[in-house]
Amino acid sequence: MDYLELKITCLEDFREILIAELAEIGFDSFLETEEGVDAYAPEQEFDREAFLELIEKYKLPAQISWHESKMPKVNWNEEWEKNYDPIEVDDLVFVRASFHDPAPGFQYEIVINPKMSFGTGHHATTYQMLKHQAEIDHKGKRVLDVGSGTGILAIMAHLLEAQEIEAFDIDEWCVENGNENFDLNGLSTRMDIGTIREVNPQGKFDIILANINKNILLDEMEIYAELLDSKGFLLLSGFYTEDIEDLLECAAPLGLSLYKKNSKDNWAALILQKD
Known part of the structure; x- marks a missing residue:
């Protein structure tokens, strides 16, 4: 056909x-x-x-x-092999597709089956989120992954010994693919489907991860702040460096202050902390 x-x-x-x-x-x-x-x-x-x-x-x-x-x-596996390369985050983590060979020298490895779409910002935003995750203590923490996609960030939270992880996405493909990837990496959590308003997660969370896009982040920022525990961390990416100020202006009245920021290939990432 x-x-x-x-x-x-x-x-x-x-x-x-x-x-x-x-x-x-x-x-x-x-x-x-x-x-x-x-x-x-x-x-x-x-x-x-x-x-x-x-x-x-x-x-x-x-x-x-x-x-x-x-x-x-x-043959979609061949197409993904052409278009998907592993992500190397320093010596921290190696994110590879199931058709790639393992690589030595990393503290962690994440294996995924890429059965869905990949964005041009895929490497830059995911790279920065993973790097920021490693800078935040996840051990024993409650983590929410908003717009989980392939589930990479939730899996990283699991590897960093988070106690409880909730994840969801609006796309049925993402949910199916993400749950397969959770199984591949020993994560028993099941990804839910819907927007954050539809899923209605019950706080408080110690860490919230949201690698989406600027408009959604701005729209949902107040919800993140409500769900986040005092001194908790909100990790954001999926937007350009020129969008940083807009996000900080939205976050400040909600008691979220800048803890750290980074950029790669004009894609930005922020760590915000709740008062």
């Missing part, structure tokens, strides 16, 4: 919602790019009318343009 490849150019803030909506109309694989999203669907199952309606809905706000082509049946 041939696949249709739709190369969609769009604004960064709309990538996640486009992926979620495209998945609802028959697309089964995605790859985030610097320009937007590459989406794939079996040709025989492609609902062109639904696709065009979706594109029209977001064309102006997301500044969408797109190009369609056909490709033979895809």
